[in-house]
Amino acid sequence: xxxxxxxxxxxxxxxxxxxxxxxxxxxxxxxxxxxxxxxxxxxxxxxxxxxxxxxxxxxxxxxxxxxxxxxxxxxxxxxxxxxxxxxxxxxxx
Numbered sequence: 001x002x003x004x005x006x007x008x009x010x011x012x013x014x015x016x017x018x019x020x021x022x023x024x025x026x027x028x029x030x031x032x033x034x035x036x037x038x039x040x041x042x043x044x045x046x047x048x049x050x051x052x053x054x055x056x057x058x059x060x061x062x063x064x065x066x067x068x069x070x071x072x073x074x075x076x077x078x079x080x081x082x083x084x085x086x087x088x089x090x091x092x093x
Contacts, residue, residue, distance in 0.1 A: 025032070
């Protein structure tokens with residue numbers, strides 16, 4: 001993306017945030033709240049935790065997808081064998 005378009009996008013998004021904030025401060029009465037932001041500590045992931053999470057997600061994925069895959073394959077086999085006007089399992093030449 002050209003730098004001009006990226007700069008225009010950043011200016012549009014930043015400008016809209018500033019405009020909404022300024023209008024909100026004008027329209028809404030009361031004192032401004034103190035801005036506080038809590039950032040959780042960043043730690044290096046433990047290999048055992050990554051492996052457990054990966055295996056758990058793979059197990060969930062296979063339990064979710066495998067029955068659907070088998071159902072689709074069975075449906076495909078039934079449709080292939082019951083072609084109208086053709087013999088079951090015989091290729092037309």
